[in-house]
Amino acid sequence: MHQPEHLKNVGLKSTVPRLKVLSLFESGRGRHMSAEDVYKLLLASGDDVGLATVYRVLTQFEQAGLLVRHYFEGGKSVFELNQGTHHDHIVCLQCGHVEEFYDAAIEAHQEKAASERGFQIRDHSLYIYADCTKESCPNK
Amino acid sequence: MHQPEHLKNVGLKSTVPRLKVLSLFESGRGRHMSAEDVYKLLLASGDDVGLATVYRVLTQFEQAGLLVRHYFEGGKSVFELNQGTHHDHIVCLQCGHVEEFYDAAIEAHQEKAASERGFQIRDHSLYIYADCTKESCPNK
DNA sequence: TTTGCGAATGATAATCGTTCTCATTTGCGA
C-alpha cells in the first residue's frame, strides 16, 4: 500500500523508524493503537525503535494526515490510519472492544446545532461508552 | 443553595474543604473547572486547601453525583455542577468559550446506533470543536 | 561513489496532571 514515496509526498523524509510505524498500522495488527501499543509491537517483532521516536512519529503522521488521533477516556491518545472517511466510536467499558460507526443523521444534527448557535464546526468527537454482547466479553 | 446536610445526604461528612469546593461551584465563578482552576481560585480567595484534597474531593463529588466530569481535549479533567439534565458541549477553538446544548434527535440516534450493534449505552461524550462568533473572540 | 550537513534518532531527563503515602488534624457520635 504505502511506499517510501508516500512519506515524501507528505513532506517527511523516509526513515527506518517512520516506515516501521507506518507498516505496522498497515499490517492490520491493531487498528486503534496507543504509542505504547506501537512501541511494544515493534519491539516484539524485533524492530527496536525508541519510545520517544514513536511519540514523535505518531504526532508527525497525525499532522501529515496519515493518522487520526483520538482521546478516549483513560488519558492516553489512540491512533488509527486515516482512511479518508470520518466515523465515530462505540467503546465497550468491559472488554475495550471498539466498534466504528457513521450516522449521517447525527452528523447533520450536529451541523444544525452548531450553526444555529453561531458556530462553524472544525471538528468533533463522539464516543459512546457501552457494554457489548460479545461472547468473549467479561460482561458475560 | 447547598448546605452541609447536602453532603451528608450523599454519604460524605461535612468538612471545611468539601464545603469550600462546593460553594465555589455554586458561586458561579466558573462553570467548567479543572482541579487546578479550583485550587487556584480557592487560594486566591484566601481559602487554602491542599491540591491533593481538591483532587480527592472532586472525584468524591463526581461519584456522589454532585459534579459531572468531562474529558475535553488537552489531557485534564474538567468538572461542572450536576444539574440533573444531560447536555453536550461546543468549544470554541479560538477563545475557549464553551456553549452547552441538548439535541433530542442526536440522543435518539445514538441510542439507535448502539442498540442496532448490540451495545447497551452507559455513557457518551460529544464535543463539537468550532469557531464562535463572539465579538471578543480572536477569531475576529 | 564519496562527502557534508541538516534532519532524525534514542537514551534519558524533565514536565504535567493525577494518585499515593503517611503523619497529623478533624468531625461527630457515644
Added chain:
DNA sequence: TCGCAAATGAGAACGATTATCATTCGCAAA
C-alpha cells in the same frame, strides 16, 4: 468531653508525554 475512624495536606510517586542533546542517518551536491 472523649475517642477514633475518617479526612487532610505535604510531598513522593506515577503514567503519559515532551524536551534535551550527543550521535547517527538520509540524501543531495560534487
